[in-house]
Amino acid sequence: MASFIEKGTPAPTAYFTGTVWVNINVKPDEGYNINMATVTFEPKGRTNWHTHVSGQILFVIEGTGYYQEKGKPIEVIQKGDVVKIPKSVEHWHGASHERLMRHIALVPDYDKDKTEWLQPVSDDEYNSIF
Template identity: 50%
Template sequence: MNTSENQNAIFPKGERAPADYFTGTAWLKMLVQANDIFNTSIGNVTFEPGTRNNWHKHPGGQILIVTDGVGYYQEKGKPIQTIRRGDVIQIPPDVVHWHGASHNSEMTHLAINTNTQKGIVEWLERVTDEEYNKI
């Protein structure tokens, strides 16, 4: 399933995500910027097939809501999980992890960064092809 031409997208793709933090092509549309009232940021992220972000962690935690496609999520030291439209992943503060599209499908999710007063993200090393292909 490749949903790159999905005309039912909820939000626009936005701008290309920084290549420093992604292997492959991803798109980011920020929907809510962090502020002192809500302490939350929300971004709509679309990963092309085979694309993933680097290992990273969120000081305030993160919630992912998959809105389209099929992807992968992995916490350091644990097996890769397949994630699909409708899945909700709650990531506690400072848990090192990565997420991205499966080999053959785009994947879009809402990335909700909570407690942003503690910091939003700390980027780490790239996910290697060997790590990604362990699915």
């Protein structure tokens, strides 16, 4: 039995800025057609811009963070929020400036999914919430 509460391991710096931890909870090779992980973002930690062919669902379980789709303003997300990211939409998510944010990320239809990692979110983009 695994725990989704543990921080896990440091996230790959090629795809994340700042201090981020990833705990893979459910792997597709375990017989489920999903990839599910708990991701902990320390303040200012964030993903790169990226897309998921199958879309993505985020369940915010702690703290306050940000979510942004390309061409739209940054949205504040917080504990209790469910973020439904449409298929193939370029986006990023991460912690707010002053508080950590933790979410459970779910990628459905994993056998059909392709995650495309893009450029880092610049400090100017990240700070555009102010």
